[in-house]
Amino acid sequence: MTRTRLIRRRNDKARRRATDSTRMPFGSEVADVVTYESPLNFPTRDRWRPEPTVQDLSHDSVLQAQRILLKWSRDPVTLLQSLLFPALTVLLFWLVLDSSVSEHSGTSNTFGMVPMVALVGAMSGSSISALGLRREQTTGLLSKMWTLPTHRASAMTGRLLAESVRIVITVSAVLLVGMVIGFRIHSGLPGYLGIIAVATGFGLSFSMMITALALMSRDSHIVEWTAIGTQLAMFFNTGFVPADSYPAWLRPAIEYQPMSCTIDTIRALATEGPVARPMLLTLAWSAALLIVFTGPTLVGYRRAATLN
Amino acid sequence: MADHGIDYAQFLMPIIVLQTAAFTAVAAAQRATLDKMRGMTRRLSAMPVHALVPVSARMSTAAVRSMVSICAALLFGYLLGFSFNGGALDTIAFVGFSLLVGLLLALGADCLGMTAHGVESTSQLLVLPQLVLGLVSTGFVPESGFPEWARPFARNQPVSHFSSTMRELADGNPTLQTALPALIWLAGLALVFLLWAHHIQTHRRNYL
Numbered sequence: 483m484t485r486t487r488l489i490r491r492r493n494d495k496a497r498r499r500a501t502d503s504t505r506m507p508f509g510s511e512v513a514d515v516v517t518y519e520s521p522l523n524f525p526t527r528d529r530w531r532p533e534p535t536v537q538d539l540s541h542d543s544v545l546q547a548q549r550i551l552l553k554w555s556r557d558p559v560t561l562l563q564s565l566l567f568p569a570l571t572v573l574l575f576w577l578v579l580d581s582s583v584s585e586h587s588g589t590s591n592t593f594g595m596v597p598m599v600a601l602v603g604a605m606s607g608s609s610i611s612a613l614g615l616r617r618e619q620t621t622g623l624l625s626k627m628w629t630l631p632t633h634r635a636s637a638m639t640g641r642l643l644a645e646s647v648r649i650v651i652t653v654s655a656v657l658l659v660g661m662v663i664g665f666r667i668h669s670g671l672p673g674y675l676g677i678i679a680v681a682t683g684f685g686l687s688f689s690m691m692i693t694a695l696a697l698m699s700r701d702s703h704i705v706e707w708t709a710i711g712t713q714l715a716m717f718f719n720t721g722f723v724p725a726d727s728y729p730a731w732l733r734p735a736i737e738y739q740p741m742s743c744t745i746d747t748i749r750a751l752a753t754e755g756p757v758a759r760p761m762l763l764t765l766a767w768s769a770a771l772l773i774v775f776t777g778p779t780l781v782g783y784r785r786a787a788t789l790n
Numbered sequence: 791m792a793d794h795g796i797d798y799a800q801f802l803m804p805i806i807v808l809q810t811a812a813f814t815a816v817a818a819a820q821r822a823t824l825d826k827m828r829g830m831t832r833r834l835s836a837m838p839v840h841a842l843v844p845v846s847a848r849m850s851t852a853a854v855r856s857m858v859s860i861c862a863a864l865l866f867g868y869l870l871g872f873s874f875n876g877g878a879l880d881t882i883a884f885v886g887f888s889l890l891v892g893l894l895l896a897l898g899a900d901c902l903g904m905t906a907h908g909v910e911s912t913s914q915l916l917v918l919p920q921l922v923l924g925l926v927s928t929g930f931v932p933e934s935g936f937p938e939w940a941r942p943f944a945r946n947q948p949v950s951h952f953s954s955t956m957r958e959l960a961d962g963n964p965t966l967q968t969a970l971p972a973l974i975w976l977a978g979l980a981l982v983f984l985l986w987a988h989h990i991q992t993h994r995r996n997y998l
Binding site for chain 1: 908910911914915917918921922925926930931935936937940
């Protein structure tokens with residue numbers, strides 16, 4: 483808030499436009515409007531367009547995403563959680579566990595560890611978004627958006643857009659730190675883009691789940707539950723240690739859980755291994771999460787925006 | 791780890807107990823911040839209540855919580871093969887030491903919670919020392935598991951000393967040589983946190 487300076491000035495340009503335009507509903511009142519010097523690119527009033535169009539949806543979604551991303555980029559906690567913690571976790575895991583694990587299995591586990599931490603980073607960050615959504619519900623921003631002449635879906639699509647940007651940044655940061663400890667993408671740029679696509683797809687479907695849970699549940703412990711869930715999942719997947727280190731009865735559950743499938747896909751993409759099977763499993767998991775949780779998210783969002 | 795001739799359940803138990811102490815501390819910080827933000831601290835300070843009651847109440851909660859989580863950790867440890875091999879005195883010392891560490895960390899976290907302005911920021915900030923001190927310690931892997939340059943840090947930091955002291959207590963052969971650095975760290979932390987708590991207590995108006 484410190485940087486958005488409040489500037490009172492007579493906006494001559496706006497007045498000129500306003501008197502020219504027959505579409506403007508409020509006429510010359512625009513001249514006295516208080517303008518905020520905002521880093522966000524709010525549309526001027528004369529660029530009005532009908533609400534329920536695709537153009538309107540995409541524009542409003544981008545605007546919402548910009549707003550959310552701007553807020554995150556100025557919040558040290560969010561930056562800490564989505565950039566510093568995953569990077570630090572990669573380094574520490576490598577430092578503490580790599581020599582023991584590679585002694586046990588014969589090969590370095592960097593190619594499992596790095597994708598795993600990237601995914602955990604992408605997943606644990608989704609609680610920030612869910613918490614933000616809840617706060618918008620309690621402060622009434624969602625209801626306000628519902629009544630304003632914006633596309634009603636934009637609050638959700640914009641949030642998902644912001645989520646995907648966050649996931650791309652987090653995953654890229656972890657991969658970059660992974661480079662330091664020996665992670666390499668042998669397939670080059672296409673491989674990197676593939677990894678980003680897989681991680682974003684999985685991260686978004688996970689985020690959809692967390693959002694649905696946050697909107698459906700009454701208590702606000704969603705952050706804690708997500709943290710507990712992701713921390714547990716961190717120890718039970720094929721990225722942490724190879725699958726054959728787990729006891730036999732646990733192995734199928736480890737191998738086919740969504741995180742393991744995604745990690746295997748990323749590993750295969752990076753090392754140019756056989757990618758079809760894990761990719762199909764990952765797609766199936768992501769699609770399943772989306773199919774199950776999109777409905778509850780939409781219902782929850784409508785309820786959150788209207789029942790206040 | 792079994793290949794190295796180490797019983798890993800026995801090896802790991804101290805760091806798990808210390809981890810529960812860290813979780814207790816995070817909860818304590820959140821409780822202090824919530825008390826402050828929801829006006830509980832302000833209200834109590836306006837009522838005929840002894841000035842030390844709020845902080846000692848929060849500490850009592852932390853003690854109960856600490857006790858419960860230590861018991862839970864020990865129970866699960868037993869299921870996985872951990873056991874106390876020393877006498878009753880060693881066992882009591884183990885539990886007492888864990889409780890003391892938990893309480894001290896809770897006191898420090900309580901002070902942090904009183905100075906903080908948001909619940910999320912404190913719990914996120916506390917993850918950082920938990921991650922670094924917890925993982926880069928001799929609690930999870932022996933010192934030889936670390937690269938050469940990380941060893942001095944891993945060897946000398948408090949969590950390593952705490953866990954090796956507790957490991958010796960669990961095995962029933964505590965030595966002063968191992969316990970002394972841990973006790974010095976504990977005394978140092980106690981001094982810092984008590985001074986901090988004293989400062990907050992004597993400047994209560996600034997922390998309402």
